[in-house]
Amino acid sequence: MSLRRFEYALAVAEAGSVTAAAESLHVAQPSVSQQIRALERELGVTLFARTPAGLVPTAVGRAFLRDAEVAVRAAQRARATARAGAEELDGELVVAAQMGLGTRQLPGALSALRRRFPRLEVTVFEEANPTELERLARRGVVDLVLMAGSCDGGPYVGHHLGDEEFVVVMSPEHAQLAGERVELRVLERRAWIRFDHDSALDGVLRDVLRDNAMAPATVARVSQTATAVRWAAQGLGVTLVPTSAVPPGFEHLTRPVHPAVSLPTVAAVRPRTGPAEPALLEFLRQETWHHIGFSVSGSETAHNWVAPPSVTNSIPVL
Structure with a gap:
């Protein structure tokens, strides 16, 4: 059972047809058809059903493809590790980022990584839904997750980068009247x-x-x-976002709030990785991250808001 057949099956599942899969793989169509038939004979199951919409994985096919994707990506990482001579490193690095976190820091770290490993292909998912982040991790296709909270109890190793403070964004008229820090209760109206x-x-x-x-x-x-x-800046209402998620040119419309709201930002890295993941982690650490600690009237210290289980993107044990 060869990895090439796994790759062909994954390509057919993604493209929905043998012809399209062959084009994406840059091989002849008969070669793909032959490999799929041989794989089905070897497994003793039917992986794809022919429908008017194209080839669709069967129930057993979907189960097989999930494991096949994990195997193919593991092989890619193994090849990359074997070629770990810096500039020669190639393969794919998959990064998932919780929406709003590291918006300013992640591009700089990725640019530095690309300069170090110019042949490395990097794919980044920005995901709002913690459940989807968990699904990506369960599938074994994510190498590094930039997330809020903690990854305790999962197979990924968490590295605290800093704390992402949240700020309120308001219209220019309201920003002119606001102080350096806005009481949350004032915003209820x-x-x-x-x-x-x-x-x-x-x-x-x-x-x-x-x-x-x-x-x-x-x-x-x-x-x-x-x-x-942008909508808050136009006066539609106020919003609360992580500091790094504020686009350039809108900073003057933001204010930190009291009580302070912040999230610990964590880079969760798959253990036993190749050289690319620790390199990206190091570049992320070199970026500027906020560490919250302000004083109100010289006595009250802000606290870090730690995400509860419903919000924290904990990567589960696989």
């Missing part, structure tokens, strides 16, 4: 721009509102932090 119900960012806001006994009106729900910031 404002309409709020929030995020999708299943997103980690909205989970943060739900807990902040609950802890401060606030029930403001929701004027809009969006999927992207940049959209929330």
